[in-house]
Amino acid sequence: MRGVEQTEDRFLSSDIFEQGSRVFPPRNGQGVHMEEAREIPVYHSCDVLVVGGGPAGTAAALAAARTGADVVMLERYNHLGGLSTGGVVIWIDRMTDWEGNPVIQGFARDVFERLPPEGVAGPRKDLWGVKDDALAKYWRLRTSAFHGIVTWAPTIDPERLKLLSQEMLIEAGVRIVFHSWMALPILDGDACRGVVFESKEGRQALRARVVVDCTGDGDVFARAGGKFDEDIEEGDVHHSMNTGFMLGGVDMETWLAFRGGQEDAFKEFTQLGRETLGFFQTPYVSWRNDTALFLGPRQSGLSALDVDDITEVEIRSHRFMEAHCAFFRKHAPGFENAYMQLSAPQLGVRHTRRLSGVGRIERDQWARGVPFADEIGVSPSVSPKFPVISVPYGALVPERLDGLLAAGRHVSCDANSHGFMREIPQCWLTGQAAGAAAGLSAKAGVEPRALDIKALQGELVRQRVHLRAEGVPGAAPMPAAAQPAQ
Structure with missing residues (x-):
């Protein structure tokens, strides 16, 4: 057992329980088993298929449906919400900057406007950003104050979020398929056009114009041959289970x-x-x-x-x-x-694979605070020393694969940035962007990498996402100076 202390790059502290002895001896599998070729029935064809109904997947399915796309959600459990519900990670990390402004909005706003008051615990809005020693101590013990500043980081009732997530997707016209597990991607050259999945009905196929990988582990893009990083630091709390x-x-x-x-x-x-x-x-x-x-x-x-x-x-x-x-x-x-x-x-699970995308969120970006031209969301930073962090569309787009976007904890970023990009609000953020992009791409008949970024940014603003993109009606003004806070 070792302790991991809080630093500027690691804002969580924890005891890490190291490997030790195993309950079971090593497996003794040898050789291979040959599976016969067979015809697989097609379950459904759609515009957008979202694989994985966690925070990112739920946001992606809703955002895609709001573009008018025909959407299917494939989920292996009996509920939506992933780690925020079934994983009882009911502490929803910071959604405000260090001045108390909510920067993760969109789907997050939809959720908190509809959760009943008895299903949420956290500081009042007028306290967000307050620097007061007594208040900070009170809310730090309740996971809503960091660096002496009160933030919006509430805890929630997981059953309420399960129900709300389900109802929001049903209202939007999303077809939900529970108790079903993706087995293999369906490939057409270098393009993903659906998946083969397993359920109590056996093996079936789901065809789609665009697939959004929200498995958390990059199962779709990895099995489709997409590139990824898997550098896990064993002593880091962000890479433990x-x-x-x-x-x-x-x-x-x-x-x-x-x-x-x-x-x-x-x-x-x-x-x-x-x-x-x-x-x-x-x-x-x-x-x-x-x-x-x-x-x-x-x-x-x-x-x-x-x-x-x-x-x-x-x-x-x-x-x-x-x-x-x-x-x-x-x-x-x-x-x-x-x-x-x-x-x-x-x-x-905190970390397995991270997409190698056409864009990337990196540690040296933190201090600059400059919005990407393809910004699709804004994340709070890990410390008041840093401004908010721009999230680029390229972090969701594979280097090579077409017909596929990735959202959630496996987006393209370095190991340090993964420490906050894997959190639930950031998964909502990247999921909503990927879903909106998938819906627009399917409707326009273009690959996600060829999607007009201004059209995507305009759709995200329409869905109440906080953006600072220049030339997009409704976006927040571009900051006059992109300097870190002193």
Whole structure:
């Protein structure tokens, strides 16, 4: 077990639980099995196929449908939302800049305007951007203040978001296909024109003019022969895995009073936890006072593309949950009546593959603050030392493959930038852009790489996305000076 401290490039701190021994011995598979050729029935043909119904995929499907495209959503689980629902990553990271201005809008606005008040917990709008020591301490303990500044980073009810995501797509005319897993892309030369998928009905084909890969792991573009990066730093929290879980029957206000008001006692508590368990994770708040969220312990040295490794993570995580519940019941104020409420049905993966795109988000861009000409969204930066970060359309477009766009945590970026581009709001951002681009491309009969960028930017502004693109009606004004904050 090792600790990872917060830095300018890594805004999360965590204990990393290192690999250690395995539950099962190595597999003994040898040779190959030959599969017979067969005809595969076509399930449906559409304009836009979105593969993966996580944050990016949900936003992509809605955005594509709003262009008037015929859209199909293919999802392996029984719900939408991905890690924000099935992964119980119910803390939605920062959507405001360091002055409190909401820069991730569009789909995010749609969601928060429709979630009921009892399904959201976070600071009032008039507090966003406030620099006050007492308020910052209060909201830091509730995951909504960083660097002494209150931000908009709420927690949500995952069941409410599942339902809302589903209903938004149905209202827009999207055909949802649950319990179905993409197996292979359908290729026509260097163009992706659909996928073969597996379900209880067997193997079927889905044809599409444009495919949006929102699998999170780049499964479509990787199997289609697209280039990608997979440089994983084992000691980085952004490249570890875990299964999140929630404990019920707690009093989080009592816990937060202990954590924030008894610093010496809290240090002794965490040290006892590490000595007792050999790994440790303290809880996050949820949308309810009686529910505690745990997003760890985060495990390194394992690959989310290896079935044995992800099985290992799941087994360990369930053991971690039981051990943490018992320890907190015995030692933590507010957890005397805690019980194991839910372990996430979806594995918490942070990184596997990243697209090699025609554009890229890189670390040396952070300080410049210059909008790309093909800007399709704006991300908050990791520190007040940096201005907001422009997200280019090229980060969604493969170097070579046609008929395909990528959105979500596998967009084209370097390893440092991936630390924030994988977060849920940024996945909403890139998903909405990819979906709108896919819909416009299908309607115009052009490949996504040939799409007129001004037409795309105009559509995104129409869908209430925050852009600073010059010459696009409704976009925010171009900044007078692109200098980092002092």
